[in-house]
Amino acid sequence: MVNSLDLNNTAYYNNREVSWLGFNYRVIQEAFDKRNPLLERLRFLAIASSNLDEFFMVRVAGLKDQVKMNFNEPENKTGMTPTEQLIEIDKGNRDNVLKQYDQYHQLLRELEGHQFYFKSMDELSPENYMNIEKKFNYEILPTLTPLGIDAYRPFPKLSNKSLNIFVDVVTPLGEQKSAIVQIPALLNRIITLQNENKTIFVLLEDVITHFINRLFVGYEIKRTFTFRITRNADLTIHEDGAEDLLIEIEKFLKKRKSGAAVRLEIDTRFDETINGSFLQQELELEERDVYKINGPLDLTMLFQLTGIVQNKLPQLAFKPFEPCTPKSLGKSNIYEAALKKDLFFHHPYESFTPIVDFIKEASMDPNTLAIKQTLYRVSSDSPIIEALKNAAEAGKQVTVLVELKARFDEENNVHWAKMLEEAGCHVIYGMTHLKTHSKITLVVKKIGEEIVPYVHLGTGNYNDKTAKIYTDMGIITTNREIGHDAMNFFNYLSGYSEKPTYNKLHVAPFEIRDEFIEHIDQEIECHKQNGNGLIIAKMNSLTDKTVIKKLFEASQAGVKVNLIIRGICCLKPGIPGVSENIRVISIVGRFLEHSRIYYFYHNGEEKMYLSSADMMTRNMIKRVEILFPILDESIVQELKDFLQLQLSDNQKAREQDQYGVYHYVRNDAEPVNSQEELVRRANAVERSYTKPVEVKHVPQMSKRSRLLGFVKDKLIKK
Template identity: 40%
Template sequence: MNKKTQRHADHPTLPAPEEPTGIYLNRELSQLAFNRRVLAQAEDPSIPLLERLRYLCIVSSNLDEFFEVRIASLLAHHRMGGTQPIPPALAAVLDRTGIECHSIIERQYALLHQEILPQLSEQGIHLLRHDDRNEAQRAWVKEYFERQVRPLLTPIGLDPAHPFPQVINKSLNFIVELTGKDAFGRGTGIAILKAPRVLPRVIRLPDELSKKGVAFCLLSSVIHAHIADLFTGRDVVAYSQFRVTRNSDLWVDEEEVKNLRQALRMELQTRQFGFAVRLEVARNCPPHLAQFLLDQFSIDKSRLYAVDGPVNMVRLLELINNVRQPALHFPSFQAGLPMASGDGDIFSMLTRRDILLHHPFQSFQPVVDFIRAAALDPNVVAIKQTIYRTGMNSDLMESLIAAAQRGKEVTVIVELMARFDEEANINWAEKLERTGAQVVYGVVGLKTHAKLALVLRREGGELRRYAHLGTGNYHPTTTKHYTDFGLLTAHPALTAEANEIFIHLTSLTKPNKLHHLWLAPFALQKEIIRAIKNEAEIARQGKPARIIAKMNALLDESVIRALYAASSDGVKIDLIVRGACALRPGVPGLSENIRVRSIIGRFLEHSRIYYFRNGLAHDVYLASADWMNRNLFRRVEVAFPVLDKALKKQVITQGLNPYLKDNVNAWELGADGKYHRRRPRGKQQAFCAQQYLAQLLGTPGG
């Protein structure tokens, strides 16, 4: 046992995402390893109880997307080959991911029933199954069913005139087996019942029916209890809830369509009915009913999941949001504001210095105020902005609409293909166009993922530029829960190059040479490789060389090869990778100078930071891009330098160093492909980076 293995022997260890061979770890299995780390948060008794339940829901949501996108993508490539058998390599990946998914899901439901729900009950929060409800509660549930549920239900008995109904992606449904004859004397044996989406999935019982605390029940439990009432004159032999997960990637032929927005809106109508990739049923579902559903949806039995509880655990978020017990949630937190010297409006402040924002520890409100001020200021003549995700409600988007209504030149580059945000983005694009804003949809074949906003203001007969450059989305919700950096600046070179990028995206002309901003798909990957090689050259000269990078995922093989080469040359490399990581660290002769860690905490780590020591220059870049092939070659991405020395130091001391010190929420990836949880050793003090930053920048107890 080597020193590194021994050091972690007493700490939790997660399964390896791949055998300890080869220089790359498998993407899908590494992504599932990330979900193991999220699941570990739900297992942690030091975390407030309802937050542990929230982590369980997050794992379910992540697995939904894993099947909708990653597994669907693997299967889609095979389906394009017609009836050919699944290739051995693909079969091996599907087999290993299936085993791991079954294991994760089994642990989820065990944790739900053995720990979290019993402990919630001790706190006076009861999730009642039918057998748990007393007579008064059963009477109330029956009345609720008759008044609120039954009128909306439409059971479908299957026969040649009643074919199997269309089942929407991730919807709640029931399969029912019947005996006896129907009203026409026929022996139709199977019925399908779809639960209307307008009904809440978690129902709170009146407080007077719960002597101790509050009581809830699930819609599935309500329907289960009264499902026999729907089939007068028939006997229900067996039944089960079920849910189908479908391929949810949208596809349009961008070279053929004349209007991407219209084509995408039509495609959205069919998203709910992509080919099926997973079937979830209740654990007590009879095998022959499960097989009937598998055959109906053409799903392999390996992707059948029989679960002990609700088939959609994500819906338990409704319970979490319905309980107001502070002790069961994370302590309340109020984001701070950056210190600003002197009085005056945002533009006068930016003429004096740049402003760095670190979310969610610092509020996103200054960015909203920046766009709002631009919309209202008579001296502002133009606003340009990229939009990737912004949500259904957004003060920022309303400000852009107001600016257009006031006659300002408003140009918005809306990414219509932002996965699962397509409909919201289409709606905003239509609203903007109706007010006279110029809306374009980026570049055909590429997603516009860069986070840029530019304001042009007339000052003293000249136009002056102001910009916001960020690592995260202009989204009012995620800015409160995701860690990101944003830079408000009037720096002439940075704002001029931001303007060049907007001209490039709207005119589709080749961008002029950029000296500060790294733009994908043209230069970002080349600049990252160049900076890595530069550190390697410095190391070969016997000088200190250092790279620290923070991102969501590290999968691009060209970057990984460059990091391996730099490690062999003696560069000390620390990588903070929240999710999937294909790089294998700590391998003698290959990556012995590389350490990889993942931080999983209260907030979702989302900022991308690239640090290169470069002698004593200490180059710091903030970016919208992970080190993935899609980000470097198939998206419009921007990495921007932090030029102000004080702000550069701030990024290092807030965005990197605390995460390298963390021994509470940190997991280290070993050469064997396993993640090991870091814990304080000996007399070492516990240090949580997120808690430290919240105390440093925020206002606790807000």
């Protein structure tokens, strides 16, 4: 039976782009879930809009480029051509956007029940109208520039994602002209007014539209409407032959602002007859690229709205949650504790502060010889950057790999790279044609006569802001083999050498996928002999066809495969004879699921890994990623308990059926919201990490210690 089925059958796979649209719909669903507080439901609508912008700028833009270049090859899983994918995206996304805006209007009606109202200019009281008019004259009008369109003034190059007002005017001689007024991005989109016990909101574009005649004195305004353009942001970075990648990135950032248009959105709240044909023609867009929307464009403005309302009515948002001190750390100093055992961290339930302190303390300790770290995305005011600068200025050897090609963080990372170099850090930018997505820090200390490497490995970025809303995991270890691997890893990235042979780590490109295939094959063999095969994998996305086919083989052999995949999943589960032993769930809730966990039962000889990589071709073939083993049995057990908790979720989990459609998990078991349960558990532990950062000189270690292999200035592998 197994050999008679063609695992290349396109019916067994989901298209990547269509699967992503399904994920964004699950985000929109959270806005419908009345168990979420009102402001959080509005935030989910904003998140969906932010997600969709990036999807158009990268994924849709890439498909449109293929069509323009007459590349019409079908993709290798579902066999859809670029044109067919664009048609399916159009169909699925229009349905998503319609649901999103229907719910937006519903949630605004609910907000009115709390005395918060959106108003048009015509609905304002005389007093509020006068206040808005004054604000327009003195604060808004000076920032506006009308851009006429004629033979002497060609169609302007409008910024990506900017809001604009299109204006049709009639001259005193009766001639019709058109112009565009760009809405200043630095002004607050939402203007707030107080009217007794009511809070009134007016949108900036509505104010400008109302007073637009003051920009065209002597002309008659015939028609106005607000529109927004999304541009291609997935341009090519020319790495080959580049003398300095930082300079190439800066050139790339300038080009990105003027990429080809890929989407036109038109606000039809005040005129449903608008077709935008002139704009469509000027921007060289097809009809399917134009979205007419009954509502304000760019719902990311709801982030501003919810912040305003939450300041007045915090009960309309999630109850504030303060991460607890990591259980593995307790009240111990992080460096002392790491000498005794591996330390495990689970953010945001456990505080990210110890990871920041791990770098801070190393930067201040005179026993620290070197700090080496990879940075992919960091916050705009990162305390980790400050600690690295301080370490370099104190004379320590500091090597930082700053990934300049981290999409949409390029400008931020260029800034940090320059700042770190100025402080004396040795900054490297990664490898040609590969993004370094690994999350690793190596701190080398001299303790007595021994050299001790401390290694932090994680699934998420060194970003203290996103660590509060992304679920990620990591360890700090002084295992000498992992320490040796970390040294080799950084030396390989910073110098010239063949790819090293690692003791414990598995490093992409290629090696991680090979490791997955080997473990799946081993699980199949174990199941044939013992009948207890089990694989559990948690990740953001699953797209790699080689891995998917191997999981199909495992299912056909009888291995139980449980997949927890937040976003894209190109595998269809539950197909008789192909994937009936595979279950796929997606959890979308208060926090963004971001950790990657891979577990293989192996007849009781369990293997547990964490990784920076998803089972995506780009991660395993086109990036530098790390898959690292969990060697401490207590941490393995904690991870197993966590995986079982998520697999038991029947509140925020959706399960994919054999047709690729997701349905809420509903059963007779006790209600389980895995994220809220983890919040509850965290609240039961000590609630804050208040211990100040202080330099503690770790006492000289015994010759019997587990780090006996680190002697003097050289790591000796037993």
